[in-house]
Amino acid sequence: MTVFDIVIRFFLEGGFFMYPVLLVAALGTAVVIERVLVITRAAADGETLWRQVRGHLAEGRMDEAVRICQSGTRPIFTVLLAGATGKRGNH
Numbered sequence: 780m781t782v783f784d785i786v787i788r789f790f791l792e793g794g795f796f797m798y799p800v801l802l803v804a805a806l807g808t809a810v811v812i813e814r815v816l817v818i819t820r821a822a823a824d825g826e827t828l829w830r831q832v833r834g835h836l837a838e839g840r841m842d843e844a845v846r847i848c849q850s851g852t853r854p855i856f857t858v859l860l861a862g863a864t865g866k867r868g869n870h
Contacts, residue, residue, distance in 0.1 A: 825855045832859050 790797050828847070835844035841863065848860035860866075 821853050828855060828859065832863065836863065 790801070793800075828851075832844045832847055835841070835847065844863050845860065848856050848863055850856070
């Protein structure tokens with residue numbers, strides 16, 4: 780008997796109450812997958828971005844540092860923009 784057969788038999792023997800359990804498990808899995816996708820997309824190479832912005836700030840080229848920070852939509856860009864301009868976000 781395979782693991783799959785054991786799981787199916789366990790599910791069928793559980794009766795009606797196994798269906799809500801299956802639904803909650805499916806919803807939980809969907810939420811985890813969605814969060815992983817969002818967090819992965821939001822990730823950026825912060826070290827490289829910071830080196831670029833820091834270099835421009837050290838050379839007094841504030842407009843170039845701000846332009847780089849405004850070029851992206853990821854959270855790290857917003858944080859660096861707030862630090863470079865001293866302005867708070869819209870939240």
